[in-house]
Amino acid sequence: MQIGKLAELTGVSIRMLRYYENAGLLHPTRTETGYRDFAVHDADVVRRILMLKRAGFTLPVIASVLNCVRAGARPCDALKMKIREQLALIDRQVDALGQSRELLKGLLAVPHQ
Structure with a gap:
């Protein structure tokens, strides 16, 4: 398929697809x-790239993950530590968001003076 069709299917610009190719x-x-x-x-x-970007991975790490995870294989041992670190970061972010959510809910519950 041509690049325009891939852009349409994924919602990623042609320019970004070329960038991903160059990377x-x-x-x-x-x-x-x-x-x-x-x-x-x-x-x-491309969808996997977007998902990994949202998870906070850099493009060089994404390239390594994609190279290791070809054809449904498990991540390479060298990347497992990076993945664990990123999971821990995401867990901390989820906890922080939960605390922020509770704070905001509490502010809504406070009567106006």
Whole structure:
């Protein structure tokens, strides 16, 4: 599929898809006329990139994860520590958000003076 179709399927701009390709995250083939030709599974790769970005991973770490997790394999041992660190960070963020939520709920419950 052409890059415009991939952009449409994933909601990611063409410019960002080219950036992901330059970063080694996507590997389209080229047609005889030089156009990028993405595989159907590249849409899943882009969705995985977005998910990992939302989880706080940098593009170099995402590239490492994608290289290790090809074809449903488990993450490489070298990345397991990074993943554990990121999970711990997310847990701390969830706890902090929960505390903020409770504080805001408490402020709503306070009668106006």
